[in-house]
Amino acid sequence: MNVPxxxxxxxxxxxxxxxxxxxxxxxxxxxFGGHSEAMLEKYPHIKLxxxxxxxDALNFAKNRLKKYSNRVEFINKRASEALKDxxxxxxxxxxxxxxxxxxxxxxxxxxxxxxxxELDMRMNKTQEFSAKDVxxxxxxxxxxxxxxxxxxxxxxxxxxxxxxxxxxxxxxKELSEILMKAGIKNKKDLxxxxxxxxxxxxxxxxxxxxxxxxxxxxxxxxxxxxxxxFHSLEDRIVKNRFKEWAKKCICPEDAMKCxxxxxxxxxxxxxxxxxxxxxxxxxxxxxxxxxxxxxxxFER
Numbered sequence: 001m002n003v004p005x006x007x008x009x010x011x012x013x014x015x016x017x018x019x020x021x022x023x024x025x026x027x028x029x030x031x032f033g034g035h036s037e038a039m040l041e042k043y044p045h046i047k048l049x050x051x052x053x054x055x056d057a058l059n060f061a062k063n064r065l066k067k068y069s070n071r072v073e074f075i076n077k078r079a080s081e082a083l084k085d086x087x088x089x090x091x092x093x094x095x096x097x098x099x100x101x102x103x104x105x106x107x108x109x110x111x112x113x114x115x116x117x118e119l120d121m122r123m124n125k126t127q128e129f130s131a132k133d134v135x136x137x138x139x140x141x142x143x144x145x146x147x148x149x150x151x152x153x154x155x156x157x158x159x160x161x162x163x164x165x166x167x168x169x170x171x172x173k174e175l176s177e178i179l180m181k182a183g184i185k186n187k188k189d190l191x192x193x194x195x196x197x198x199x200x201x202x203x204x205x206x207x208x209x210x211x212x213x214x215x216x217x218x219x220x221x222x223x224x225x226x227x228x229x230f231h232s233l234e235d236r237i238v239k240n241r242f243k244e245w246a247k248k249c250i251c252p253e254d255a256m257k258c259x260x261x262x263x264x265x266x267x268x269x270x271x272x273x274x275x276x277x278x279x280x281x282x283x284x285x286x287x288x289x290x291x292x293x294x295x296x297x298f299e300r
Contacts, residue, residue, distance in 0.1 A: 006034070006284070006285045006288075007031070007032075007034030007035045007038075007097075008097070008099075008228060008277060008281070008285065008287070008288040008291040009228060009275060009276075009277060009281070009288065009291055009293045010034060010035065010038055012275045012293055013035055013038075013095065013226055013228070013293060014035075014038050014039060014042050016224065016226045016270060016271075016275075016293065016295045017039065017043065017093050017095075017224050017226065019222075019224070019297075020043055020046060020092050020093045020224055021092040021222050022045050022046065022090070022092060023046065023047070023089075023090035023091055023092030023093075023220075024046065024047050024048070024049050024086075024089055024090060024091050024092060024093075025039055025043070025046045025047070025048050025049070025091075025092060025093040025094075025095070026048075026049045026051065026083070026086065026091055026093065026094045026095070026218075027039075027048065027049070027050045027051065027095050028051050028079035028082075028083070028094065028095065028096040028097075028211055029051070029052060029079060029095075029096050029097045029098065029099075030050035030051055030052040030057065030058060030061050030074070031052060031054075031057050031061065031097065032057055032060050032061055032064065033050065033060070033061035033064040033065050035095060035097065036048050036050055036061070036065065036072075037064060037065060037068075039093075039095075040065065040068045040071060040072070046071075046092060046093070047071045047072070047073075048065070048068070048071060048072045048073070049072075049073050049074075049075065049086070049089075050065070050072060050073070050074050050075070051074075051075045051077060051079050051082045051083075052075075052076065053076065053077060053078045053079075053123055053124040054123055054124060054125070055076055055125070056125075058074055058076050061074070062074055078124070078207065079096060079207065079210075079211050080207055080210035080211055080214060083210075083211065083214035083215070083218060084214065086218055087217075087218065089218075090220060091218050091219065091220060091223055092220070092222065092223055092224070093223065093224045093225075093226070094215050094218070094219075094223065094224070094225045094226070095225075095226045095227075095228075096208070096211050096226075096227050096228070097228040098204065098208055098227065098228060098229050098230065098231075098234050099228065099229075099230040099291070100112060100123070100198065110122075111130070111131060111172055112172075112194070112198065113172060114172055114173070114176045114187060114190055114194065115172065115173045115176065116171060116172040116173060117171045117172075117173060118171060118172065119131045119132045119135060119169060119170060119171050119172055119174075119175060120132070121194075121197060121198045121201045121202070122201060122202065123202050124202075129201065130201060131172075131197050131198070131201050132169075132170070133201075134146070134197050134200050134201060135163060135167075135169050135175060135197065136167050136168050136169060140160050140161070140164060143159070143160035143163060143164070144156050144157055144160045146196050146197070146199070146200045147159050147160060147193060147196055149196075149233070150192075150195065150196035150199045150200065150205075150231075150233065151192040151193050151195065151196035152192065152232070153192060153193065153196075155182060155183060155184075158182045158183065159179065159182050159184075159193060161182075162178055162179065162181050162182040163175075163178065163179075166178045166181075172194070176190060179193060195231065199231070204234070205233060205234065205237065208227075208229075208234055208237055208238070209237065211227075212227075212237070212238070212241050216245070216266065216298075219267075219298035219300070220298070220300060221298065221299055221300040222297065222298070222299070223297070223298045224270070224295060224296070224297050224298075225295065225296045225297075225298070226293060226294070226295045227293070227294050227295075228291055228292065228293050229291070229292050229294075230290045230291055230292075231290070235274060235292050235294070238294050239274075239294065242269050242294060242296045243269070245265075245266040245267060245296060245298075246265060246266070246267065246268060246269050246296075247264060247265060248262045248263065248264060248265045249262045249264065250264045265299070266298055266299070267296055267297050267298040267299040268296070268297055268299065269294075269295070269296055270294075270295035270296060270297055271293065271294045271295045274292035274293060274294050275292070275293040275294075275295075276291065276292055276293075277289060277291055
């Protein structure tokens with residue numbers, strides 16, 4: 001089978017779940033099934049719930065995982081929505097790979113590439129809101145905000161200005177050419193700008209927050225949560241949430257003494273530092289260079 005996407009940190013992710021108990025492993029971003037296939041093979045005592053909002057990816061994964069059909073269920077929804085339906089299920093592990101698959105990035109028709117004739121960037125093709133709406137209809141303040149916050153660009157004002165002056169913009173290729181006028185000289189500099197638009201289109205940071213909220217609600221004693229991020233803001237959200245969950249004392253910092261009982265810890269952080277790709281993996285898959293994996297085990 002020709003697989004259009006290489007799962008990042010595959011061995012490291014499988015190893016993170018080495019103490020996984022009987023129950024369901026929930027892959028919130030199933031994609032093309034790489035992580036899930038490795039998990040099903042390594043841990044025969046678990047069952048899988050595979051979630052993805054991209055029907056093309058889900059259909060590919062269904063075919064890839066058909067030999068495990070008696071252990072697998074599929075859900076075609078955003079993860080935050082699908083997780084709401086899993087109350088009462090014995091969940092032993094949850095994984096979320098917060099990124100875009102190589103298939104989506106490289107598929108010209110999906111409108112993620114710099115030279116695409118589309119201006120789209122939707123992970124879910126049934127969603128009406130797309131990059132065309134952001135680029136052509138956001139006001140100056142809104143554009144500046146996403147390029148400052150999500151692209152972390154010092155040129156956020158100039159980028160917003162050149163976009164507004166050149167509207168309407170109908171393709172990624174056209175957008176790339178316009179951005180060159182704002183002093184964006186190469187693809188490396190274009191990447192965070194396109195990423196910022198993609199994050200806005202797919203509401204990615206809010207989706208991550210919701211996945212973390214639902215994971216906390218669904219977790220049992222011993223449930224392991226693994227999150228793979230590709231953006232500094234995403235990693236910061238995960239890092240801070242894990243630190244919050246690991247706190248024993250939740251009293252205000254200015255409290256003279258602990259009055260909360262000091263037993264509010266929800267579990268333990270499994271990764272003191274984020275796990276990153278090896279040099280060998282980066283050579284084989286350059287897109288893995290920004291990937292970070294963090295793990296947490298809930299203790300009820």
